Amino acid sequence: MVQSRHSPAVEIQLTPMQIPEAVPGAGLAFAGPEGMNATAHNLLLHPGQPSEMIVHIKNLEDRPLRLSLKVEGEFPSQWCQIGTEGREIPPGAQMDAVLYFTVPATFFEDQEAISPGKKDKLTLNFHCLVVVNIDQGTEREQTQHSEIFNLYIRPYSFYMEFLPVLYREIDFIGRFIKIFEQAYQPAIDSFNVMWANIDPLTAPRALLPFLAHWVAWQVDSVWDLNQQRRLIRRAVEIYRWRGTRKGLRLYLHLYTGLPLDEDIPNERDKHISITEPFGPSFILGDAHIGSAVLAGGQAYHFVVHLRKTRSNQLINEQLIRTIIEQEKPAFCTYELFIENPIT
Template identity: 50%
Template sequence: GHIPKDFFESQISWQIDKSLKLDYFGRINISYALLDQPISNPPDSETLRNFESIDFNIYIRPRSLYLNFLPDLYREVDFIGRLLNIFEQTFEPSVQTLDVIHDYLDPRTAPETLLPFLAYWVGWQMIPNIESDRQRQLIHRAIEIYRWRGTKRGLQFYLHLYTDLPLDEEHIFIQDVFERGFVTGETRLGQDSIVGGGKPYHFIVRLRHKPYHQINEQLIRQIIEQEKPAFCTYELYMILDNSNDNTPSLPESSNT
């Protein structure tokens, strides 16, 4: 027989003059054959004789985990199964969430809609218009970025996470020009200063990348401004690496 999709939601089964069980029958036929007679394939009615037929009812109910906690006597009561299923459908999604709560609290596996909440937990300001996987890694490593904020190592690590460039000086190079600059009465010419040029607390950032590796310069500057000490100045050079094309590498942009 055909079972309606809304059988368990329909109110028809709850009418007083009808049973809660589904009127769906099954039948088992028990047959036998004599040993001294060959059985054809398939067996025919002459060699295979009917011994008994047994009819039975099939009870259809939603799969319920809560029935496993009841004695066998109550598991056979259809009404109890339906009643428990109401509570199970209400609470089981929360129970399943608690079973994998560690995945919801990890930015690398959490649902994307939960990322702003996880970023707020660690005080991280999400960067707009970047890939979801890169956003997840930045949130996951936020505490490590905070630990080295204001240092050369921290800026290099942050740029590595954002740009996905290798964490080496060939691709991400940060050069300190002067630590203090020219200070009257303390400067030794030729040792810690030169005549002309140079800025105190100035550094240079060079990013070398392939032409197909697109990098948003505006976001790079935003990262540098956020990570550097407020009194420092910097220059940014984004260099295209055309080594495979046998063409010289030229600065893509450079600004002070």
């Protein structure tokens, strides 16, 4: 292989997709051509997040060139993948290649990242080389052109977004701020989702007994998990309406899942129907046959009708009676009917 010693056959330009601010010269990215050249050879990598380096290769000769591209460096080879548009460049044309870099998400936690023989020091900066081999036709007639660039592996820090650009350019500040972010951010994240931990519908299962104790609700193993969540969440509302038709209907709704049908005016047409067989008393001169009931019916008595939405819906009748006995006034009597849907 012959190294190129005359005027170069190709021109290589590098364009990083993520420019590190906390490296020398990065803050000059918008200060002119010199600043752009300084940052064009640096690529920032966050573990677990892909990043790219664009390689622009321009043919400076008046003949087509066949070439191959490779990347050399001390980093593991599996971190980098090369994507090219082909292997031949027409005269005066330009070809773009992409270097895809991905650092494992566990880079900072993986003890294997600390290489032996380096005094247990974790390497965060890598010097790399983009090598372009130009094929002249035979194995010995090859020229090689290269361009140097640097890889900087840094943990992503959300807190750096709150600092002025002047401080972001200092690498030590970024690492120092990351210590506080790792120490305090878990507590902040926990506080931000505290609402989910105290809502019985979204709280972890281990917290349900604690939330039930808050509202003096007795957790029973006969209830499945979703039923327990709904009952704990609306326990105070059940207490408020205990002894009323609304409270009993709400309790039965939370257990059976049958709709409340609050938009249906006729009580008998609802899926959870609670009626009283009580009509107008027999009054001389006002009573009509078929509408008057002697003594007005049975006092302190009500009838519960449950109409299933599907025939295979499981409803524990004994549990329904336990709910009714618990919610009704002690002096009341009742009748229970569970009906299957009409097919």
